[in-house]
Amino acid sequence: EPVKIGFVTTLTTGAAVIGTDMQNAVNLAMEHLGGKAGDTELEVIFGDDQFAPEAGKQVTDKLVKQDDVDFVAGYIWSHVLLASRKSVLDADKILISANAGPSQMAGKLCDKNFFSTSWQNDQTPMAMGEVLNRQGVKSLYLMAPNYAAGKDMTAGVERTFTGEIVGKDLTKWGADAQLDFSAELAKAKASGADGLFVFYPGAAGGAFVKQYQQAGLKETLPLYSVFTVDAISLPKLQSAGFTDVIGSKVTQEWDPSLDNAANKKFVTDFKAKFGHYPSYYGAQSYDAIMLIASAVEKVGGDMSDKDALRAALKEADFESVRGDFTFGNNNLPVQNFYLREVVEDADGVWTTKVVETVYENHVDSFAAECDMK
Amino acid sequence: MTTRGWITLAVMALLGVLPPLFFLTGNPFYLDLATRLVILAIAAVSLNLILGYGGLVSFGHAAFVGLGAYAVGIPAHHWLYTGWGDWATMGYVQLPLAVLACAVFALLTGLVCLRTKGVYFIMITMAFAQMIYYLIVSIEEYGGDDGLVIDTRSQFAWIDLDNPLQLFGLAYVSLIVSMVLVRLIVNSRFGMVLQGAKGNPDRMATLGFNVYVFRLVAYVISGAMAGYAGALLGNFTTFISPEMMDWSRSGELMFMVILGGASTTVGPVLGAVVFIVLEEVLSHFTIYWHLPFGLLLMAVVLFVRGGLAGMFGRKED
């Protein structure tokens, strides 16, 4: 009787590019594990959320009720995770986010059965705010999509950035998201800010960077972004020759260049197998499987004793690709955040490398609202 | 009884018996699937009243469903976070609120929409739905784009909606009531005028009917019914988001009606069944299930006239 893991991500629509990366990382993790946690067989069942909360909830329901999985992991999008949360927790199964980090689930809605191998939304932009302060940026223009994560991101940077916010644009998001930012870029330029902070995940990120270059803003308005320039957008930007992105700065809790054995194995094997760098989405998914495997091994494959299982998970006793971390009271990682820079690697491939550590063992701001101890 | 009548009975009987059987034999997921199906079928039945019988193609019907769901979610949200009394979670408050809110919304938008005809009507109903969509997205208090989690289902004295069987039962009975209601309405004097106005509005006006008012009333009834379906849907998913009001959702409701057969009693239900079951079955085999699904839709349009119900007997049921 194998232990079953449901993995929910986006496999169709344009956002499937992220989902595919996660799927690849999960498969790699299973390969590295030999399909086993100790003596217990592991089985992964993928579910497609179609980039929509209702569909995500439905596929989660199916995994929980029909396939009777023991864990449900994955989730790129905050709203999909929020929608699906109750289905998993009500059935007393373990829910593990490999990306989405909505503030509610770190705070008020925290749960003993919910873990994360990523972060809380605000943390990454907070780190960026810190970087801006250190670099002496005095005024900043903000751009993000007009949805909850977008607002979390701008709130995050505003929380730590001490200079002046001279303007902010929240652009249309959703099924017919705005991808042409000409008007906003013109405004940002006219505002005379020292820097431009943006958050545009998925395909919007690539679109944004291109227009940033086409508008010729590199010199006058340096770009600082989170979740925008990544291993998913860089290959496309490189193939289309958008060189302005080289040197741009982003913050993240993980990077392919992090120097630990697990990460080296992960990055090398991933590149060998799929021909490109993994993204942080992949890294977090890889960690999610490894976390599950570590816990399953600890309890000897016995899924009936939930308390023991939760305790085993909480120890985070596995080799994470981001290096060692612990879980906070809300079961979110307490971890480092790094400043990364876009560079060309030895083979001429565009990637990122760590420049400095911004936060060490950072605890998210909502942990206090969680009443778990 | 006509073939169509037998089909209707058979579909409704299967729909009433199979899902509980699934549940009792350890397949609770299929009960969930059926509950969702039945709730969407109510919305489709309500749309059929104006689209099928009234000839008013509303491309914004999902807005009513969404509003109905928010009418459950918002009081529940305030009960949880801002200390509203227990009355806010009462089904006797939430369901009528959903119906009323949608009726008012239908009345206000209908006043404007019904001035237009044909494709212009299709687009203006969609425009109002989009406005509501963006309005909800912009209200951070209720989760904006992330949506709203309903922690507590509507409370009733005589039924426990947390029990999936009872929730299904309520939805199923509601579906039957709504089908009967629509059937009564379209065969009533009011319904005759509505159908006459679909066929020939000028003639109806010269006969002395104020077509605009009749249509408005039908639009309000239909919106209110869809709001009720939305309230059930909110209780079922326990999660509501603006996504529920997206134009593509309105499109799906339309497809259910056309696919099953507009202006027939069983059509919308048949459409909902086929739509949801196909979606489930096809997506089981491949993530590329949109391909066979799209081909099937095209095949139905190209080769079957009058929707699936059109395969069984003529238009009159």
Next chain:
Amino acid sequence: MDFSLLVIQGLNGLQLGLLLFLVASGLTLVFGILDFVNLAHGSLYMLGAFFCATLTYLFGNFILALIVAVPITGVIGFLVERFVARPLYARDHLDHVLGTFGLILVIDTLTHLIWGPEGLSVPLPDWLRGQITLWGDTVVPTFRLMIIGAGLAAAAGLFWMVNRTRLGMLIRAGASNRTMVSALGIDIELLFGLVFALGAAMAGLAGMLIAPITEATIGMGNGIIITAFVVIIVGGIGSIKGAFIAALLIGLIDTLGRSFLDDIFALFMSPVAAENSAPAISAMLIYIIMALVLAFRPQGLFPPKVR
């Protein structure tokens, strides 16, 4: 208000409007003349972008790719007309909607299968990458000027074709009375096929022009199709002139709304309230405009004389 910013935003609005016009013109032609509701028009826009991207990598030249890809989308439009639209002409609009919705699913999934989910970036030649200085430090991206140029040229070409050529006369004649056109010896089916192909090519061209700015992605057509419908409804179905004016109107209002609405709101509400309501209102703006136009002119701004 900053004058140079206003000019830049005006140009941005113009560019957006022209792209919308390219998509909407085909839609309004097909709708107005063939009386066919083509929801899958957006898919042709998407296919245009993908073909152009692929060909750009193949030829190493964006302009050449553009020139080859436009007729390819035209041919695809022609095939869609023959096999999907034509059997449905005699049916009512709802059947058109259902059938072409099926087509969207098919095309989107095929695109996913052929090109993968990640989408394609389109590299521009060096001379289109930079910016052009208008005056002082007022600069605009060269490629956006090219879009404006191409959009205006296409619009002018379309006006010339419809109003000055024999093909255009036949198209207008066919719009008012297809039986008579046929009875006077014109192959109306071929003509309709050409109209459909022309509409597809215009939509494809729009996709090709936007791809270097955003990129070619699955489902990119589904967002624009609704806006394009808004344009043709506001303009009056079947009217090229209406589509042109409505497209520019909506392009400008949308852009200016995004640019200045928060400033305007800040005049009479708190900055925080302005910041929160402006994006919501500007997203709603085009729908508000459409509802207003239809409330006062239920047939759009320029209802065509016939039909």
Next chain:
Amino acid sequence: MLVLKDVTAHYGTSQALFGMSLALNAGSVVTLLGRNGMGKTTTINTIMGIVKASGGSITFDGEELVGRASFRTANLGLGLVPEGRQIFPNLSLRENLVATASNHLGVADPWTIDKVFALFPELETRVSSMGNLLSGGEQQMLAIGRALMTNPRLLILDEATEGLAPLVRRKIWDALEQVRAEGMSILVVDKNLADLMRIADHHHIVQRGEVVWSGTTEDLRADEATRRQYLEF
């Protein structure tokens, strides 16, 4: 030249032509007579392929027309002036003439705009007016001109002078005589028996979808009983 044999036609389930048979010789002017709703227009539309024949055969110089697309029929040399004129309202007068002009048969001396203006001088002054702004008479002249511009060998006119003032009517008849003198064959439907008897050679009376009487103008003039039975008030 044109032969109809046992042609039947339906609108949906209701039959409109019940075995229509008639023949027209090259160079002649032939009429279809009969009261409202007897099937004259249907006959013409069936010849033109606008209404699909459900049975029988229609040949034009030996070419079978049944089952042929309407435009292919027209391109064999049939020019239609339809009931209700059906001018393209959103095209100017000139565009109405030019849009569908053709010379598929390679006529040596094809019709041109100038030739049409020579036939109907009053059109020349309205050359850039939109079709829907023309008076009824001008519209009818334009409809004839438009058909001539396709260089037909057989001109078919349905309700040739319907609703026209007597003066205009006269002009139309004169023009038709002129065209005929150049060798055009003509099939015409009209309510003015007197005018028709003056210009036509041969007549067919249509009653309930079939020809009930055929004959020359002399025959018709002589046969008062037939006239009374089928044609008069």
Next chain:
Amino acid sequence: MSAVLQIDGLNKSFGGIKATDNLNLSVQKGELHAVIGPNGAGKTTMISQLCGSQRPDTGRILYAGRDITTLPPHKRAHLGITRSYQITSLIMEMSVIDNVALALQARDGHSFRFLRPARSLSHLRDKAMDLLGKVDLTAKAEHRTKALSHGEHRRMEIAIALASDAELMLLDEPMAGLGSHESMQMVELLRGIKGQHTILLIEHDMEAVFALADRISVLVYGHIIATGTPDEIRGNEAVQHAYLGEE
């Protein structure tokens, strides 16, 4: 006798065409007033303006002394005006009897009734059957309207006009499309109801017009060129010239 319908200086143009051009006409209570004139003279346009489906550009329409120029169609119907259509205008998807029953229901005034099946209302059904009998359509009562022939549609038009039991009936070419036998029947039918209603009859069938009309007006190019008894009209030279023919 008093004028139940009075039209003063009615004008309506479409683009450049003046469909009605300073039209004046008065119809006496109880008379059968025929309007004849060439095609496109503006007869149908006049009817449309009388029943309210088109708005005149200028001019005034008085019905029973009341100005109804701007009243919407359904209100005029309540006042007792009904029309039949030249181009058949029925509800094709409904059955024949439903079409007629709807007309009766309109007069009944109880249409905001949502639950009781309309088809079980025997007073409407029986009356409708009755009227269908008058136009010889009893056998087709339950057929779908679409499936009927043109002539049958014409007769339905009349049944519906009768059903609304209006004081003023505007009949636009009721004989068009009828065979000669049916035309005779129609003449008889109209003769039967003549006197009970005021009828404005538009017709190209001169035999019928001269047999039925109390008075005839001739409409040419949007205005009335002559009004008079059938004999006066037959003898009127202008009318001969404009419409009846030169002989």
